[in-house]
Amino acid sequence: MEGEFKHLVLVKFKEGAAVGEILKGMENLVTEIEAVKSFEWGQEMEGPEMLTQGFTHAFLMTFENKEAHTAFTAHPKHVEFSATFSAAIEKIVLLDFPAIRAKPPPSA
């Protein structure tokens, strides 16, 4: 089953980065931009470096389709936030992909 379009970002923040502020900024961003259907994030706390590769945060945005993702990417508020975000990170992995729902949640 073809699902929505996902924007997945893994980062390691720079030492001393204002992580709390950035997280707040990201929450504001996705709330303000309607194209973002849902947003979840999390912080890895325990994994060994061998598996996490030093990445500490994962951000997952869901869009209804690829066009909504494109609209988000081009949104002035996203462009502005990206500059702040980029300055705060030591490394990043970014994957954009159409999501395949191999096992839909029980409620779906």
Added chain:
Amino acid sequence: MEGEFKHLVLVKFKEGAAVGEILKGMENLVTEIEAVKSFEWGQEMEGPEMLTQGFTHAFLMTFENKEAHTAFTAHPKHVEFSATFSAAIEKIVLLDFPAIRAKPPPSA
């Protein structure tokens, strides 16, 4: 809002790896193991290496809570599959984290 527990895996497969078989195996695995609440995955097709770091596939499993994730990790079928999976990958990032739902889907 505190959400479920996530198991996120990014990989780059080895050249010549039987990717189709592995994907099938993973779908079977998550279907068979009840602890997995939902499973989505996707393949990045277009992103620049600078952003994808060469990772091509993202796998995202959702669990009701951390205990369900622990049960999954310890499940004999997972242990067996992990051996096959590990042999097929060139690199991996694995993050396990409690998900924060900053913007729940409209239907929620």
